[in-house]
Amino acid sequence: xxxxxxxxxxxxxxxxxxxxxxxxxxxxxxxxxxxxxxxxxxxxxxxxxxxxxxxxxxxxxxxxxxxxxxxxxxxxxxxxxxxxxxxxxxxxxxxxxxxxxxxxxxxxxxxxxxxxxxxxxxxxxxxxxxxxxxxxxxxxxxxxxxxxxxxxxxxxxxxxxxxxxxxxxxxxxxxxxxxxxxxxxxxxxxxxxxxxxxxxxxxxxxxxxxxxxxxxxxxxxxxxxxxxxxxxxxxxxxxxxxxxxxxxxxxxxxxxxx
Amino acid sequence: xxxxxxxxxxxxxxxxxxxxxxxxxxxxxxxxxxxxxxxxxxxxxxxxxxxxxxxxxxxxxxxxxxxxxxxxxxxxxxxxxxxxxxxxxxxxxxxxxxxxxxxxxxxxxxxxxxxxxxxxxxxxxxx
Numbered sequence: 242x243x244x245x246x247x248x249x250x251x252x253x254x255x256x257x258x259x260x261x262x263x264x265x266x267x268x269x270x271x272x273x274x275x276x277x278x279x280x281x282x283x284x285x286x287x288x289x290x291x292x293x294x295x296x297x298x299x300x301x302x303x304x305x306x307x308x309x310x311x312x313x314x315x316x317x318x319x320x321x322x323x324x325x326x327x328x329x330x331x332x333x334x335x336x337x338x339x340x341x342x343x344x345x346x347x348x349x350x351x352x353x354x355x356x357x358x359x360x361x362x363x364x365x366x367x368x369x370x371x372x373x374x375x376x377x378x379x380x381x382x383x384x385x386x387x388x389x390x391x392x393x394x395x396x397x398x399x400x401x402x403x404x405x406x407x408x409x410x411x412x413x414x415x416x417x418x419x420x421x422x423x424x425x426x427x428x429x430x431x432x433x434x435x436x437x438x439x440x441x442x443x444x445x446x447x448x449x450x451x452x453x454x455x456x457x458x459x460x461x462x463x464x465x466x467x468x469x470x471x472x473x474x475x476x477x478x479x480x481x482x483x484x485x486x487x488x489x490x491x492x493x494x495x496x497x498x499x
Numbered sequence: 500x501x502x503x504x505x506x507x508x509x510x511x512x513x514x515x516x517x518x519x520x521x522x523x524x525x526x527x528x529x530x531x532x533x534x535x536x537x538x539x540x541x542x543x544x545x546x547x548x549x550x551x552x553x554x555x556x557x558x559x560x561x562x563x564x565x566x567x568x569x570x571x572x573x574x575x576x577x578x579x580x581x582x583x584x585x586x587x588x589x590x591x592x593x594x595x596x597x598x599x600x601x602x603x604x605x606x607x608x609x610x611x612x613x614x615x616x617x618x619x620x621x622x623x624x625x626x
Contacts, residue, residue: 251505255512262516285571382571389568390617424624430616445573 284382291365291384292439293466293494294450295473295482296358300460306333308358311455315440317428319418328409328418330437331360331452339497342486352499358461360452361386361407361437362485362493372402378434384466384494385439395432404489408436466494545593546577553604557612560587587618595621 312331313320319328337345339357367386370378377392378399400408414431422428426442429435440450448454453461464473482496545552546559563585566572575583583589594600598621605612614620 255508258509258512258516262512379569387568389564391564422619422623424619427617427619430613 287382288384289382289467291466291494292363292444293384293464293473293496294360294363294439294453295462295464295476295496295498297460297462297498298355298357299498300458301356301358301456302458302460303356305457307455307457308452308461309333311451312437314421315423315443315451316426316438317415317419317423318435319415319428320420321413321418326412326418328411328415328435330409330435331358333357334359339485340483342488343483357497358452359405359407359485360495361439362405362491362495363437363439365492365494366490368402368404368489368491369399369408372398374398381441383441383444385441386436387438387441388434388436390427390429390433390435393433395434397434399434404486404491405493408434410434544581546575546581546583556590560590563587587614591621591624595624598622 309331312318313329316330318330321327333356336348336352336355336357339359363384363386365380365384367378367380370376370380370386373379374396375392375394377389377394379387379389381387395410397410400410411429411431411433415429419428440448440452443450449463450461453463462473462476464471466474466477468474477496480498482498484493484496487493547555552559563575567585573585575585577583600621601614602620602622615623
């Protein structure tokens with residue numbers, strides 16, 4: 242290569258760089274244009290919030306089912322007697338059923354008789370959403386595992402995938418099983434799966450879930466697991482807690498104080 | 500020796516360029532997006548003209564459902580700037596005053612939407 246040409250290329254390159262720098266200084270919008278957020282729809286940021294629940298099983302009163310009644314009324318969950326057609330969003334299980342993989346050798350009498358509140362765990366790695374062929378069930382931006390009943394085809398793959406038995410299937414029209422309609426939430430129809438929705442319809446109104454509000458013993462704490470200053474995170478930091486079947490790697494958002 | 504000097508000059512220039520770009524960046528790039536306001540509703544007039552709603556209400560409801568349920572985008576802004584919550588209840592807020600509002604037209608057009616299999620219809624709501 243010609244020496245002169247080489248010199249010229251060097252100088253031209255430097256000049257271009259300097260020119261770019263000067264241009265960036267003189268015309269502020271040149272390099273990084275400011276984003277106007279008003280043009281975007283008001284969508285929430287996925288993953289910013291992760292709703293979670295902490296249940297203090299010691300404070301959960303024996304024989305009390307105020308939370309179950311409140312939830313099932315709020316969401317028009319039918320009551321068919323017997324387990325065959327049972328629909329449930331939140332219910333009480335014996336300790337050994339709720340935590341079958343925990344150490345059950347010689348448990349204390351208290352633990353043996355304790356009833357544990359169980360509901361959808363709203364897993365961070367939900368197996369049900371992966372099983373759903375129609376994306377009727379999906380993980381929302383705020384960690385809630387939600388159901389779109391319009392899309393559910395009733396294949397029940399999600400029920401098989403859920404390790405917690407949190408899902409119920411409507412074998413029959415649920416409406417005859419509803420004593421009184423709650424006018425704030427729709428019912429379901431025959432042939433769809435349903436489950437707890439962490440009261441997402443109440444959360445948008447700024448209310449706490451119905452079970453949290455109904456609990457007379459204040460045994461349920463609800464909050465944002467991603468916010469280190471939230472009450473639930475403070476309580477999680479101060480207490481020893483367990484999750485249901487943690488070995489499955491589903492990362493439940495429901496925690497228990499035993 | 501000469502290459503070393505040249506490299507230093509280029510490096511210094513790159514630093515200057517970076518500093519200028521950062522300094523003149525219009526107020527620090529992305530700003531925090533204000534949180535979505537909860538369910539503002541201006542329901543004195545419908546979101547669109549009667550003719551448009553007659554022909555397209557089902558598409559609007561379908562779109563609303565997708566956006567509200569899947570994306571959490573719950574606020575509909577009409578071309579003239581009014582805001583509505585994307586919910587069937589927004590519609591029923593006005594239209595359930597006439598109990599037969601949905602039914603008369605659907606019956607006339609002989610369409611059988613499955614909305615009321617789950618959603619409480621104006622008939623049930625007014626009970």
